[in-house]
Amino acid sequence: MSFTVHHPASVSDAVALAERYGADGRFLAGGTDLIIQIHRKRLASQHLIDLTGLAELRAIEDAGDEIRIGALATHKAIERNPLFQGALVALAEAARVVGGHQVRNVGTVGGNIANASPAADVVAPLLALEAEVVLQGAAATRRVRLRDFLAGPGRTMRGDGELVREVHVAKPPPRSATAFLKAGRRKAMEISVVCVAARLTLDDAGRCAAARIALGAVSATTMRAEAAERALEGALLTDDVLRDAGRLAAGACHPIDDVRASARYRRLLVEALVPRALARCVERISGRRS
Amino acid sequence: MTRVPLTLSINGEMHELLVAPHWTLLYVLRTVIGLSGAKENCLEAECGVCTVLLDGKAVNSCILLAEQCRGRSIVTIEGLGTSGQLHPLQEAFIRHGAVQCGYCIPGMILTAKSFLDETSGRVPTRDEIREAISGTLCRCTGYQKIIDAIAAVAAETKGGT
Ligand SMILES: Cc1cc2nc3c(=O)[nH]c(=O)nc-3n(C[C@H](O)[C@H](O)[C@H](O)COP(=O)(O)OP(=O)(O)OC[C@H]3O[C@@H](n4cnc5c(N)ncnc54)[C@H](O)[C@@H]3O)c2cc1C
Ligand code: FES
Ligand code: FES
Numbered sequence: 001m002s003f004t005v006h007h008p009a010s011v012s013d014a015v016a017l018a019e020r021y022g023a024d025g026r027f028l029a030g031g032t033d034l035i036i037q038i039h040r041k042r043l044a045s046q047h048l049i050d051l052t053g054l055a056e057l058r059a060i061e062d063a064g065d066e067i068r069i070g071a072l073a074t075h076k077a078i079e080r081n082p083l084f085q086g087a088l089v090a091l092a093e094a095a096r097v098v099g100g101h102q103v104r105n106v107g108t109v110g111g112n113i114a115n116a117s118p119a120a121d122v123v124a125p126l127l128a129l130e131a132e133v134v135l136q137g138a139a140a141t142r143r144v145r146l147r148d149f150l151a152g153p154g155r156t157m158r159g160d161g162e163l164v165r166e167v168h169v170a171k172p173p174p175r176s177a178t179a180f181l182k183a184g185r186r187k188a189m190e191i192s193v194v195c196v197a198a199r200l201t202l203d204d205a206g207r208c209a210a211a212r213i214a215l216g217a218v219s220a221t222t223m224r225a226e227a228a229e230r231a232l233e234g235a236l237l238t239d240d241v242l243r244d245a246g247r248l249a250a251g252a253c254h255p256i257d258d259v260r261a262s263a264r265y266r267r268l269l270v271e272a273l274v275p276r277a278l279a280r281c282v283e284r285i286s287g288r289r290s
Numbered sequence: 291m292t293r294v295p296l297t298l299s300i301n302g303e304m305h306e307l308l309v310a311p312h313w314t315l316l317y318v319l320r321t322v323i324g325l326s327g328a329k330e331n332c333l334e335a336e337c338g339v340c341t342v343l344l345d346g347k348a349v350n351s352c353i354l355l356a357e358q359c360r361g362r363s364i365v366t367i368e369g370l371g372t373s374g375q376l377h378p379l380q381e382a383f384i385r386h387g388a389v390q391c392g393y394c395i396p397g398m399i400l401t402a403k404s405f406l407d408e409t410s411g412r413v414p415t416r417d418e419i420r421e422a423i424s425g426t427l428c429r430c431t432g433y434q435k436i437i438d439a440i441a442a443v444a445a446e447t448k449g450g451t
Contacts, residue, residue: 002291005311005357028358035314035353036334052358076347100425101401103335105347106354188424
């Protein structure tokens with residue numbers, strides 16, 4: 001194991017280093033994924049570019065119609081930020097169940113996204129919220145949709161030299177709510193067997209104006225359940241309609257058998273959790289009105 | 291092997307060190323400095339016995355590079371109380387019989403401290419305490435007495451310690 005750790009003094013220095021080292025360089029955020037990969041000898045980077053000192057990447061900012069989350073915001077910072085109460089609460093609900101206390105104190109949202117695990121918990125609500133990722137390279141900065149960013153297990157459209165700088169989440173319209181549910185083999189300190197994030201907006205007549213459903217750990221990347229979303233939009237959200245959405249979502253995912261669970265069990269979980277997450281959104285919208 | 295100079299603040303004392311880039315904070319604490327309170331076990335952030343406070347927050351020192359701690363303050367169990375003057379959590383652990391072999395206890399107490407400081411101003415529920423120590427495993431006690439001890443301190447101090 002041999003590498004050099006660089007401590008850039010600014011974001012532009014960090015990006016310049018990444019550009020210089022290309023595939024031999026890696027950004028180091030909390031290190032909760034990266035250091036373990038290095039210890040397991042799955043990864044041999046020669047140059048680690050330590051982002052820890054870049055306070056500007058930690059900010060969580062209310063920019064009016066959207067929230068801008070710096071890549072270095074920790075799971076703990078998201079869990080505790082008042083901006084993620086109310087309609088965006090699914091983000092706090094997901095951040096709160098990442099690993100244990102110690103992992104949440106250092107693990108970052110940027111690492112969760114860049115690592116591109118299909119089971120990444122915070123990615124599910126971000127996808128349901130149609131988040132956008134800001135990528136900064138030495139030459140240019142671009143803004144891409146999170147759903148386009150995720151390319152496969154551990155794969156993204158990020159270029160070697162590009163830094164995930166921040167993630168942007170639009171504030172949902174009035175009469176919207178979100179919810180996140182996670183199933184693991186135990187209640188805490190567990191990677192998701194399945195996780196589900198939902199976002200609903202109701203119209204004044206109580207019909208579904210918009211629905212977004214994201215599923216984790218049931219395909220190569222965190223995925224949207226679009227057939228289920230379409231079935232909900234325009235409908236009155238009766239129990240039957242919610243149950244159908246669960247069945248459609250279960251039909252659309254491609255889970256695998258692994259050490260944590262069988263594909264069949266994962267599908268059953270999707271079928272059960274999707275209606276439950278949607279029902280929670282409905283409760284939250286009506287609860288807030290009264 | 292290359293060594294880089296690194297100054298670390300540990301339990302309020304500055305240590306001037308020469309470290310290899312891949313050394314973890316846990317390795318530096320135990321092997322270089324000789325503070326053996328933080329334990330070494332899974333080395334993958336699963337068990338919590340290596341927990342220390344970094345800027346007041348519980349972290350797994352087994353997966354933290356020493357170099358990531360540049361300019362930050364580290365507290366280990368050795369820096370929390372002395373045998374003459376125990377920290378309230380240490381006293382409560384003794385009072386409630388929450389220690390058996392003791393192996394997990396440094397990590398457990400520092401995890402609890404970080405959690406109580408975070409919930410400062412209110413008394414966390416038993417379920418919250420249970421979740422807070424979910425990344426810190428004890429193979430002896432069955433946790434009940436540990437939770438009793440933490441809950442007692444939480445009630446006395448309204449969270450913060
Ligand atoms: C015990 C344990 C339990 C865990 N439980 C969960 C869980 O329940 N749910 C879950 O989702 N995850 C879990 N994780 C995984 C991990 O903690 C999270 O994915 C975390 O968010 C990763 O962030 P990090 O800052 O530690 O990333 P790092 O380890 O620093 O980086 C991860 C990868 O992303 C790259 N990277 C990091 N930041 C950037 C950036 N800004 N721009 C470009 N690339 C970047 C790195 O180069 C590296 O390849 C767990 C990990 C451990 C050790
Ligand atoms: S040794 Fe660090 S968590 Fe187990
Ligand atoms: S007291 Fe023995 S492991 Fe906890």
